[in-house]
Amino acid sequence: MSVIVVGGGLIGSAVAFTLRDAGLEVEVLDADLPGAAWRAAAGLLTPHGERLHGxxxxxxxxxxxSLWPDFARSLEAYGGQSVHFRPGVLHIGRGQGGQESEPAHQSVPEEGSLHPPSVVRAALAGVKVTRARVLALRPDTRGVRLQTEAGERRASLVVLATGAWSGAFGLPVRAEQGQALLLQGASDHPAQYGTRRRGRGLHGYALGRPDGLYVGATARGSAMQPDRWALRWLGHMARTTVPAHADRPVQAELMGLRPITPDGLPLIAPHPALPHVVVATGHGRHGALLAPLTARRVLALVRQTLREAA
Incomplete structure (x- = not known):
């Protein structure tokens, strides 16, 4: 039984890795479009910082x-390279007196960070990856036919992990632009998150990565062009969150399109109209955090779909 994963970003690569590890024959079709969210993602794993409680x-x-430590070790053993998983996130808020001079620091050791490009590379090591855009999906008696820019493909089952481009396949997903700055050096800087209190104070974040010091992030519009206002805001965040490093040269201005659903929840389910197609998209700004659990749930759906088709 062959499975084609459409989309080779954080979610698609995690799914492909998990399916292959379970013994399935897997191919990834990736359009490699500019604006893919994982290329601009921070890699912070912080439910607390993202205010997900409740x-x-x-x-x-x-x-x-809780799955990430073992998942990271498996990726590294499989891909032969580090994904730069580091435990601990420092949360910095305003003091009880509401003064900027009274920072309240809280370290959350069970949270962490990683490097999304390294995760993608490790997960796709040894997986057949074809750079081609999928134009249409059509069910047939043996599964699914895929029309792509590189010709026709057939698979027993397809997993759609197409992120911000999922609307092309009849899914209720829109794109939301996010921007971040990557400053030179300071790759050992700890992950820190500014927490707003009563709508005031810090709300940016910064973390050292193997490619530099990441400062983020905005959520504004859906255009593919950099937003000048966003860049000014990010400069302010650098001066506020990492003042000792704010004058470092900008190595890159990162921009990605996050996939957003109407209710803000990921879509991990059979496609509503296409048989033999499983959907894994709509993770918004939580793709890195939710990747291992999403991959596990997709594997269960794939196994169930293949059993029903047998």
Missing amino acids: TPLHADALESL
């Missing part, structure tokens, strides 16, 4: 966070 995502976020 939301429908909180339990899933905690469960997926």
Whole structure:
């Protein structure tokens, strides 16, 4: 039984890795479009920083966070390279007196960070990846036919992990632009998250990564062009969150399109109209955090679908 995963970002690569590890024959079709969210993602794993407590995502976020240490070790053993998983996030808020001079620091050791490009590379090591855009999906008696820019493909089952482009396949997903700055050096800087209190104070974040010091992030519009206002805001966040490093040269201005659903919850389910197609998309700004749990749930759906088709 062959499975094609459409989309090779954080979610698609985690799914492909998990399916292959379960013994399935897997191919990834990736359009490699500019604006893919994982290329601009921070890699912070922080339910607390993302204010998920009390939301429908909180339990899933905690469960997926607990999976990350073992998932990271498996990726590294499989891909032969580090994904730069580091435990601990420092949360910095305003003091009880409401003064900027009274920061309240809280370290959350069970949270963490990683490097999304390294995760994708490790997960796809050894997996057949074809750079081609999928134009249409059509069910047939043996599964699914895929029309792509590289010709026709057939698979027993397809997993759609197409992120911000999922609307092209009849899914209620829109794109939301996020921007971040990557400053040179300071790769050992600890992950820290500014927490707003009563709508005031810090609300950016920064973390050292192997490619530099990441400062983020905005959520504004859906255009593919950099937003000048967003860049000014990010400069302010650098001066506020990492003042000792704010004058470092900008190595890159990162931009990605997050996939957003109407209710803000990921879509992990059979496609509503296409048989033999499983959907894994709509993770918004939580793709890195939710990737291991999403991959586990997709594997269960794939096994169930293949059993029913047998």
